[in-house]
Amino acid sequence: MMLALEGWSQANAPGQPVAPVRPVIDTYFGQKVTDPYRWMENLSSPEVQAWMKGQSDYTRNYLSHLPDRDALVKRIEDLDNATTRVGEVEHWGSRYFYLKLTPQDETPKLYVRDRLGGGERLLADAQIIGGAGQRYTISDYYPSWDGKLVAVEIAAGGSEEGMLRLIDAATGKLLPDAIDRIWGASVNWDPSDKFFYFVRLKKLAPGESRNDKELDSTAYLHRMGDDPAKDVAVLSRVGTPSLGLVPTDQPTVAIQPGSSYAIGIISHGVRNEVTLAFSPAGAVAQGAPRWKKFVDVDDEVTGLAIHGSDIWLLTHKDAPHFKVIHLDLGHPDMAQATVVQPASDLVLKGIGAARDALYIDAAKGGITHILRLPYGQTTAAPIALPFDGSDGEGPFTNIDQDGVLMRLSGWTHPPQWYSYDPAGGKVANTSIEPLSPVDFSAITSDEMLAPGADGTPIPLSIIYPKNLVLNGKNPCLLEGYGAYGISIDPGFDATRLALLERGIVVAYAHVRGGGENGEDWHLAGQKQTKQNTISDFISCAQYLIDKGYTSPTYLAGRGTSAGGITIGGALTQRPDLFSLAICNVGVMDILRFEFEPNGPSNTPEFGSIKDPAGFKALYQMDAYQHVKDGTAYPAVLLITGANDPRVSPWHLLKMTARLQAATSGKKPILLRVDYDAGHGIGSSKTQRDLILADQMALLLSVAGQPNAPASSVNPPQGQK
Numbered sequence: 159m160m161l162a163l164e165g166w167s168q169a170n171a172p173g174q175p176v177a178p179v180r181p182v183i184d185t186y187f188g189q190k191v192t193d194p195y196r197w198m199e200n201l202s203s204p205e206v207q208a209w210m211k212g213q214s215d216y217t218r219n220y221l222s223h224l225p226d227r228d229a230l231v232k233r234i235e236d237l238d239n240a241t242t243r244v245g246e247v248e249h250w251g252s253r254y255f256y257l258k259l260t261p262q263d264e265t266p267k268l269y270v271r272d273r274l275g276g277g278e279r280l281l282a283d284a285q286i287i288g289g290a291g292q293r294y295t296i297s298d299y300y301p302s303w304d305g306k307l308v309a310v311e312i313a314a315g316g317s318e319e320g321m322l323r324l325i326d327a328a329t330g331k332l333l334p335d336a337i338d339r340i341w342g343a344s345v346n347w348d349p350s351d352k353f354f355y356f357v358r359l360k361k362l363a364p365g366e367s368r369n370d371k372e373l374d375s376t377a378y379l380h381r382m383g384d385d386p387a388k389d390v391a392v393l394s395r396v397g398t399p400s401l402g403l404v405p406t407d408q409p410t411v412a413i414q415p416g417s418s419y420a421i422g423i424i425s426h427g428v429r430n431e432v433t434l435a436f437s438p439a440g441a442v443a444q445g446a447p448r449w450k451k452f453v454d455v456d457d458e459v460t461g462l463a464i465h466g467s468d469i470w471l472l473t474h475k476d477a478p479h480f481k482v483i484h485l486d487l488g489h490p491d492m493a494q495a496t497v498v499q500p501a502s503d504l505v506l507k508g509i510g511a512a513r514d515a516l517y518i519d520a521a522k523g524g525i526t527h528i529l530r531l532p533y534g535q536t537t538a539a540p541i542a543l544p545f546d547g548s549d550g551e552g553p554f555t556n557i558d559q560d561g562v563l564m565r566l567s568g569w570t571h572p573p574q575w576y577s578y579d580p581a582g583g584k585v586a587n588t589s590i591e592p593l594s595p596v597d598f599s600a601i602t603s604d605e606m607l608a609p610g611a612d613g614t615p616i617p618l619s620i621i622y623p624k625n626l627v628l629n630g631k632n633p634c635l636l637e638g639y640g641a642y643g644i645s646i647d648p649g650f651d652a653t654r655l656a657l658l659e660r661g662i663v664v665a666y667a668h669v670r671g672g673g674e675n676g677e678d679w680h681l682a683g684q685k686q687t688k689q690n691t692i693s694d695f696i697s698c699a700q701y702l703i704d705k706g707y708t709s710p711t712y713l714a715g716r717g718t719s720a721g722g723i724t725i726g727g728a729l730t731q732r733p734d735l736f737s738l739a740i741c742n743v744g745v746m747d748i749l750r751f752e753f754e755p756n757g758p759s760n761t762p763e764f765g766s767i768k769d770p771a772g773f774k775a776l777y778q779m780d781a782y783q784h785v786k787d788g789t790a791y792p793a794v795l796l797i798t799g800a801n802d803p804r805v806s807p808w809h810l811l812k813m814t815a816r817l818q819a820a821t822s823g824k825k826p827i828l829l830r831v832d833y834d835a836g837h838g839i840g841s842s843k844t845q846r847d848l849i850l851a852d853q854m855a856l857l858l859s860v861a862g863q864p865n866a867p868a869s870s871v872n873p874p875q876g877q878k
Contacts, residue, residue, distance in 0.1 A: 176214035186773045189784065191749065194819075195812040201255045201752070210811055214831035217795075218564055221830070226853035233656045237596055242651045244591035245551060247575050249559050251305030253327060255281070256590060259294060261833035264842035265295045268310060270837045274577075274656035276590060281330055284312040287323055294320075295840035300345035301327065302354075303415055303558060307353065309345045316802040316836030319790030322356065324382075337386045341372075341803070344410045348443065354443075355392065355411035374404040375696040377422075377443055392446035393422045400450055401435055406759045413439050414464045414511075414557050419487045421464065422449050427759030430643055430680075433453045433470075434462065436487055437520035452490040458677075463531060464509040465557060470498065470516055472509050474677040481724070482518060482531075498531060499538050504845040505676045507645075509560070517555050517562045524548055524619070524647050524674065525604060528564065530580070539585045541578055547571055548647035548735035559652045563588070569621050570598040574781045595781055596652040600624055600659075603648075608667075608701035611693040614682075617668035617675075618698045619648065620707065623658055628706030634663040634713050635854075636699055638728075640671030641720035642763055643680035653847065657854055663707050667726065685765045685772070688779045692727030699728070699735050712861040714738035716853070719805060719837065720763075722746055726781025726813070729794065737860045739824075740853055743805050743837050746796075746813035747782035749773075754806040782809075785816045790823035792859045795853060799835030825860065 182196040188290075198206050208696040221227065239261040239275055247256040251272055254541075269281035273463060292314040301311040308327050313320030319341040319554060324333040339359040347354040377393035380386065395403035403409065403424060410423040421441040425871045435455035441448050453459050453471065455534035461472035467487045474480045478769070482499035499506065499518055504527055518538060518616040526549045531538035547566035550573075554563040560580050567573035572594035576585050604623050605616035605672040626632060635657065639646055642695030646666045659665055668674040671683025671691040683691035702708050715736050717725030722744015729739040746763060753759040764779070765772030794817055798810040814829040821827060830852065835841050 159266060162603050169343060170283060174216045174818065175209050177209060177819070179819070180793075181856065186767060186777070187770045188486070189773075189777075191777065193747075195815045198811045199753070199806075199813065201808060201810045206214065206808075207813070208828070208878045210807070210831055212534035213811075213829040217828040217830045220225075220826060220828060224852075224855040224859050226858070227851060230656060230855050231848065231851040234653045234851050235844075237652045237655055238843055238847055240596055241572075241594040242592045243573075244575065244806065245565070246299075247563055247565070247588070247590055248301060248554050249334075249556055249563060250301040250303060253305035254590070255299065255302070255305070255308065255327075257299070259843065264844060265293075265840070268296055268308070270308075271590075273425045274590075278523075279330065280326065281308065282310045282325055284310075286636075287332065288314060288321075288554055293402065293834055293842065295842075297341075297840065298343065300347070300354075302347040302351050303349050305352065307333075307347070307351055309343065309347075309356070311340055311343050312411075313341075313840055315801045315834050316838070316840040318803050318831075318836060318839055318843055319359070322723070322731045333382075335380070335384075335386075336734070337380065337389075340681050341640075342408075344377075345625045346410070346412050347632075348413065349415045351382070353379055353443070354716050355413070357408065357410055358389075361405045369753070369755050372759060374553065375408050377409045392442050392445060392447050393424075395447070398422075398447075401433070401449060406761075408759075410440065412464070413442070415485075416466050416557065417464050417465070419467065420447065421462065421469070422447075422627055423462075426455060428642055429762035430456070430460045432457065437492065452485075453492065457492055461509050461620070463509045463510045463555075465515060465516070468494070470509055470511070471495070473692075477501035478676040478678040480676065482506065482509055482516075492597075494724075499529065500535060505673070508552050509723075510553060511557050512555040512562060513558060514560040517553060519549065519553050521548070521645070521647070523617070524645070524668075526564070526566065526647075528553060528562065529577070530562075530578075532776065541585060542589075544576065545571060548649060549651045550647050560774070565591070568623070568648045569603040569619065569650065570601050572596070572650045572652075574597075586676075592679050594650070594652055595661055598654055598655060601655070608698045610690075610697045614690075616668075616670075616697055617696045618701060619646075619666040619668070621654070621658065621663065621664045622707070626661070626663065629701070629707040630660055630706050630712075632663050632708050632712060634702055634858055635690055635716060636665045636695070636702065636713065637669060637716045637718075637721070638667040638669050638691075638695040638698070638718065638724040639719075639721040640669035640683045640694070644673075645673045645675035653850060654849075660858065662854065662857070663689060663702070665698070665707070667695050667698035669698070671724075671771065684763060686775045687729075688723065688764070688775060690741060691724055691733060692779070695724050695728050696732050698734065703735075711718075711737055712737050714853075714857045714860075715746050716740040716742065718742040719744060721777050722805070722809070722837060723748060723764075723781065727779060727784075729791065730781050730784040730786070731791055733791050738795065738857050739791075740795045741810065741813070742797045742849075743799060743802055744796075744809065745805050746809040747780060749776050749783060756804050756806075780818055781812050785813075785820045787820045788822045789820060790822070791817055791821040791825065791827070794827045795824040795830060795856055796828065797849065798832075799837060799841070800831060800833045801836040804837040828856075 284294040297311040321336040379388040393409040435449040437447040458475040469785040482497040504520040528540040673779040798807040
């Protein structure tokens with residue numbers, strides 16, 4: 159039956175526009191595939207825009223009338239504003255740089271301290287740099303080795319593509335250099351501070367489509383004060399034919415003080431394995447590099463660290479949990495590489511070179527382990543950490559500094575930045591990030607194993623109130639991702655308390671396709687094995703039901719980005735398991751993914767329609783193609799940002815239209831559009847808070863749960 163909401167009626171709401179069906183039939187290797195809403199892929203069409211706006215207006219009105227939605231918004235905002243978050247702390251020269259989001263801010267700003275115990279200075283506010291008329295955010299920042307200069311990447315409206323600006327770290331003065339067509343600049347400074355290497359998107363030629371903008375990106379050398387149009391290309395497909403780059407490759411140049419070599423890093427779309435080349439650093443600085451390949455994708459290298467003429471490589475070659483090998487750049491022969499950290503029960507995630515040692519980031523069951531390998535030694539030793547937590551950002555090392563910086567947190571443990579001093583052998587709290595006052599003492603978490611459909615144990619994290627009764631009547635939000643070998647690690651979120659204190663169980667399914675159990679776990683949920691990702695999510699949902707945490711009446715599933723494949727598959731294969739499915743900026747029609755700018759670079763992970771096996775896998779994981787007419791689907795909330803550069807909004811538009819036409823049930827199919835957002839990267843604090851409130855208000859309403867009273871939180875001193 160239709161939801162009975164206080165203050166809500168069909169009469170006082172704008173109607174949901176009905177989408178015309180205009181079938182397009184494609185034939186892939188003899189199989190015909192019908193696409194009823196292909197016309198929606200033309201986002202510039204006035205008809206598409208009008209339909210999207212009509213759907214968005216309906217959804218905004220619908221969500222705004224949900225019971226106690228306003229109270230949820232206030233509670234989430236209070237929790238969010240009780241916490242000051244500090245991220246990406248880096249140590250360059252004598253200075254410490256970091257991004258900080260205070261209760262007064264909507265997006266993080268860049269701050270600097272001239273020494274660890276010193277006062278902070280505001281260094282970069284994206285809105286001031288970008289100017290009026292649009293909302294700007296800092297995408298990334300890159301200090302010079304001595305900490306005197308900083309390159310700051312800013313973008314508008316969540317688009318992620320923007321401008322690179324330079325700042326004097328001592329004065330905060332904005333320098334005249336300004337470079338556009340930037341998305342992931344990967345700036346690497348020369349120690350002289352006179353020039354740096356960076357990556358720039360191509361300039362579209364007349365007749366080229368916007369779909370071509372992510373092809374043939376190039377690594378350039380930029381000298382301070384020069385016109386960017388004069389920058390010299392030092393690594394590209396066209397300029398370096400001997401390396402065999404293809405249009406979807408992304409080249410980066412890395413150099414380091416104390417090393418006479420430059421490393422060319424070639425990423426192949428979203429593939430984790432890279433190609434590496436080296437050249438005398440002096441030759442690259444003159445704009446005449448002599449690149450020589452020494453690592454290819456078959457070597458299965460995913461990370462590197464350099465110290466002088468030594469290079470360490472992180473690889474899963476014959477080591478699903480990864481190992482670390484060593485080479486001499488004077489004669490880098492992979493056949494002669496020596497293993498310095500063998501594979502073990504730890505999953506190795508990253509490596510970094512500091513002045514004193516090589517540091518290895520590892521994890522087991524989501525818990526971080528940091529290993530230290532002093533130069534010249536053959537055995538790495540673990541560092542004693544203050545508590546069992548996760549370093550979600552990964553540790554920071556600098557070849558000019560001793561030790562390592564890390565940000566540790568847990569599901570119920572707020573984050574803090576710690577530094578390891580090898581001289582004393584101790585880890586100390588830097589006190590850079592204020593401790594969150596949000597009280598999670600009434601909350602606990604469990605790490606469980608759910609039986610998968612094929613018998614494989616699936617890790618499942620469950621966060622819930624300590625007084626929870628396992629009677630099957632608790633609202634529950636189950637999140638799943640499962641792509642690119644990315645792990646969902648334990649992490650603290652103050653706003654999560656707004657859910658938990660209302661009796662909502664929050665769970666994370668560590669499905670195959672992720673990296674929680676190493677590379678084998680990743681490959682077991684990729685391309686032809688992608689069904690494992692979906693099946694694992696369904697198994698975790700069934701486990702929560704079987705153990706009494708929740709039941710289908712109260713269960714919501716959510717997937718974000720590539721997690722759209724996960725929730726989309728669960729929705730179309732087991733609609734009976736859920737009362738609500740939330741697809742947040744997710745891939746819904748992956749069969750058409752290659753026809754948008756970010757699609758071709760994703761074929762290493764999902765496959766390509768250009769070959770039979772790739773088509774078969776993509777068709778199987780395409781949720782849009784598996785919506786069945788006459789099915790009683792649960793409530794569905796599809797969320798998109800109009801400026802999304804990673805997953806085009808048309809994925810969500812087409813899925814909305816298809817579900818609305820197909821469902822035989824009475825539960826709402828809603829499309830939520832944010833016209834000042836993209837993929838969520840660069841969204842403001844208010845935008846994030848409103849999205850969470852909308853999702854949880856809808857879950858509580860669909861589940862028919864009474865509103866629990868919100869508990870209090872003590873804000874920091876002087877804060878209201």
